[in-house]
Amino acid sequence: MENVNKEPYVVGGKSYTAVAINTAAKTGQWIKSKLGDFNSIDVKYSSQDLVTEVDKGSEKMIRKLIMTHFPQHSFLGEEGVEPGPAASALALQNVSHAEYLWIVDPIDGTTNFIHGFPFYTVSIALAYKGEVIVGVVYDPSSDELFVAEKGKGAYVHGKKMQVSADDKLSNSLIATGFPSDRNTALPINLKGIQSIAPKVRNIRSAGSAALHLAYVADGRLSGFWEIGLNSWDIAAGALLIQESGGTITDTEGKPYSLAVRNVIGSNTLIHGELQQELSAAEATGF
Secondary structure, three states: OHHHHHOOOEEOOEEHHHHHHHHHHHHHHHHHHOOOOOOOEEEOOOOOOEEEHHHHHHHHHHHHHHHHHOOOOEEEEHHHOOOOHHHHHHHHHHOOOOOEEEEEEEEEOHHHHHHOOOOOEEEEEEEEOOEEEEEEEEEOOOOEEEEEEOOOOEEEOOEEOOOOOOOOHHHOEEEOOOOOOOOOHHHHHHHHHHHHHHHOOEEEOOOOHHHHHHHHHOOOOOEEEEOOOOHHHHHHHHHHHHOOOOEEEEOOOOEOOOOOOOEEEEOOOOHHHHHHHHHHOOOOOO
16 A cells, blocks of 8 residues: 555545546557548548548547546537637636646647648646646557656656757757648748758658657657647657756747647757747747
């Protein structure tokens, strides 16, 4: 019993982290089995913001698996929210007083999934009183499970993750995205790309913010930024980065919270330089 008492996040003998891992893995394998086997593609916020019945089925599965264990907890999933930035902010506000809140993106990288491009993920986070305490990002294509628990480090393949040692932008590999909000977020992010691209080793944009953040945590990327994301894109990846020795803030350098939409995640060493470059380019989104 002594060991059980040392586990900070255990309810009824069930570890939150174990439930998150099990849920992400089961759902991810189901999603992978549906590759190329879906009937309808719907447009959400813009013609680049897509959803399939697999996204909806995935969220339903995640909700059921989690709520079976923790029926008193609150749940915020992408597919339960109306499209657009205002609706996302309101949805988060509506659950902001929840003691335990699961924050879920059932498929981060739906466009990739639709095209059969193997860079999409299931992202599951648990926040306690507004602070993320568990983060799981599962990539079904490569069968990689990235896991973090607050204060306990972050792991992939059972190996402790560590951010990269790149100490300046010029020798860094950085990632970003092309936001589906074509009117506001995309032009701002393009300004950032134009400014950052000549100053880094290279830029990657593979179409899943959650997986990009996981790659920063594991040292495969030195940094990531994007304008106009949602809480479910960032929450799990934010903890992965923090528990791997990295830094995550908004694009003005203010501390990360669930409300952050314009984000920078990095190995810490290049964080200030990346933030300053985005500021100088007027590409922070503020």
